[in-house]
Amino acid sequence: MSLQDLPSDRLVLRIGTPERQAAREALADHLRKERLDKEEFARRLEACERAVDQGELLRVFADLPAPHPALPLPGQPPHAPPDSDLWEWACVLAILFGVPVAVVLGFTEDAWWTLAVPVGFCVLMVSTVALIARFRRV
Incomplete structure (x- = not known):
């Protein structure tokens, strides 16, 4: 799914530590697969840390293939506690x-x-x- 395919309300959902951690792991995977060099990895990692909403976080991955960070949908809790x-x-x-x-x-x-x-x-x-x-x- 590309950034343009996402509903506009999804792009303004705020992110937190779990989403940033998922982004760090996805970026590390891209670094291991040599899609990114160390400087590009550091630049994108900094952008992930500064990101406030899902749109900003997804822009970091706009030109990269999967994996991307898994993000919750609108109205869905990011990490529902196990019932x-x-x-x-x-x-x-x-x-x-x-x-x-x-x-x-x-x-x-x-x-x-x-x-x-x-x-x-x-x-x-x-x-x-x-x-x-x-x-x-x-």
Whole structure:
């Protein structure tokens, strides 16, 4: 995608440290592939550090083939925090505390069916996270 193909609202999105880091990595790749000499690399790296929005950052790469820095689209958070962390911890806690309690209840009260509770909880949580991820990709 060239700079002219981008919607104008994308060009004014502000950038931060993650986008500049992606640009540094892409420029380093171009230096390794000898598309840039050291002076040109330093000049473009300085331009990336001074860039305030996506348009300025993309202009640094306008005459270079891929890789370019991955930039978020308008209305999309640059780096969405993973939603599954809470679910993963819930499953870990269910296994760490639920299984021992269920085993004790199984021995003392002959209630082995209680093992199904922490296992079922983990299956439910993993299924929910997978469904949420699938619907977000669509």
